[in-house]
Amino acid sequence: MDNIKCSLENVEIQRQTPQGNFTLSIPKLEFSTAEGNKIPIMGISGAGKSTLLDILAAMMLPTQGQIAWWFKQTSREKPDYSWGSKPKWKKYHDLRELRRVYFGFSFQDSTLTPYFTVEENLTYPQFLNGISKAEARKKAQEMLDSVSLAGKLQHFPRQLSGGERQRVALIQAIMNEPQVLFADEPTGSLDHITRNQVMNVLYQWVGDRSDRLLLWVTHHKDDPKDAKTNRALIVENGACRWKIL
Numbered sequence: 001m002d003n004i005k006c007s008l009e010n011v012e013i014q015r016q017t018p019q020g021n022f023t024l025s026i027p028k029l030e031f032s033t034a035e036g037n038k039i040p041i042m043g044i045s046g047a048g049k050s051t052l053l054d055i056l057a058a059m060m061l062p063t064q065g066q067i068a069w070w071f072k073q074t075s076r077e078k079p080d081y082s083w084g085s086k087p088k089w090k091k092y093h094d095l096r097e098l099r100r101v102y103f104g105f106s107f108q109d110s111t112l113t114p115y116f117t118v119e120e121n122l123t124y125p126q127f128l129n130g131i132s133k134a135e136a137r138k139k140a141q142e143m144l145d146s147v148s149l150a151g152k153l154q155h156f157p158r159q160l161s162g163g164e165r166q167r168v169a170l171i172q173a174i175m176n177e178p179q180v181l182f183a184d185e186p187t188g189s190l191d192h193i194t195r196n197q198v199m200n201v202l203y204q205w206v207g208d209r210s211d212r213l214l215l216w217v218t219h220h221k222d223d224p225k226d227a228k229t230n231r232a233l234i235v236e237n238g239a240c241r242w243k244i245l
Contacts, residue, residue, distance in 0.1 A: 003211040004071055004179060005032035006056065007079075011065030013051055024048040024055075026065070026240050029233075033210040038203070038227045041217045042243075043235035049217045050184055052235055056215065057103055057182045058095045061085055071102060071179055104178030106170050106186045106202075112157040118144070118168055119153040122175055129176065143171045147201050163194030170201045181205065183216035195220075203227060 008029040015022050031039060041049045054060040055067065061083070068079035081098045105111075112121045119140060126136035137153075144152060147167045157165050166186060173181060183202065187195040203226075206214040216223075224232050224245050234243045 003033055004037075004213045005034075005069070006030065007068045008055075009066045011055065011062045011067060013048075013055055013060065014063045015051065015060075017046075019046070022048065022051075023238055024051055024235070024240070025238055026052075029240060033213055036229050036231065037206050037208070037210065037213050038229045039213070039215045040223045040227065040229070040232045041215060041235065042219070042221075042223075042232050045219075047235045048238070048240075049235045052233070052240060053182055053184055053215065053217055057105065057180075058083065058098055069098065069102070069180075102179045104173040104176065104181040106173040106181065106183040111169050111172065112165060114157050116156075117153065118149075118155050118157070118160075121157070121168065122172055125172070126175060139175065140171070143175065144168070146204075147171065147197070161194075163190055163197060166190060166194070166198045167201055170198065170205075174205050179211055180213045180215065183214070185217050185219070188219070199223070199226065 008026050010028070011026040013024045041052060043049050051060065055062060058067075058081075062085050064085050066082065066084045068082040071080045081094055081102075083095060112118075116124065119137060122140040122143075123131075123133065123136035126139070127133065131139075141150075141153060144150060147170075149164060149167060152160065152164065152168070157168070160168065170186070173183075181202070186202070187198045190198060202214055202216065206212045214227075224230070230245050232243050232245060234241050
């Protein structure tokens with residue numbers, strides 16, 4: 001049995017945009033790491049790609065419908081986390097735990113705190129999870145070395161290039177070893193060479209492991225090929241569908 005599965009049933013999302021009302025409807029959608037652990041989300045600007053990502057990441061509640069995630073090798077009858085349009089207070093607590101324990105997030109705009117050094121940006125979340133200062137610093141250094149950023153621990157974000165900041169932000173997102181990493185156009189503002197460096201960090205992180213899943217919003221048509229995946233989620237005309245490549 002695969003380690004990670006997600007299911008959406010009769011989900012509808014309604015929200016206000018500068019252009020007016022927007023609705024995204026997903027009657028049924030399922031995916032698991034049994035079919036692949038890298039899923040690009042594609043479509044034209046304004047189609048609802050980021051909205052879909054927010055729904056999957058429990059950052060936004062659906063107007064209607066049910067969403068469920070399985071992480072353990074247990075019965076399919078009982079998901080580890082499940083929620084709908086009106087979760088009870090306990091559900092809100094569960095969703096916070098879901099985001100903290102299982103999910104990691106990377107965005108086009110760097111999430112680094114500007115007045116923290118790279119070391120502080122990477123190690124502070126570790127302290128909150130009970131990791132010692134020495135252990136957190138060692139882990140941060142090892143991960144920076146793996147993305148060719150050795151010697152940058154004491155730099156502030158403003159002292160890094162755009163590509164360096166993005167790589168540090170990715171390290172920050174995966175320091176807690178999430179099982180699912182959500183990336184919303186993580187390379188949208190980068191040049192071609194730096195973009196490849198950042199995407200390689202993502203591909204190396206997920207590898208071929210069935211206990212890790214990468215979902216990312218992209219406008220780059222070559223991403224599925226580069227990721228060696230044969231499918232993508234296409235968001236268009238207020239709906240979501242699979243495209244086999």
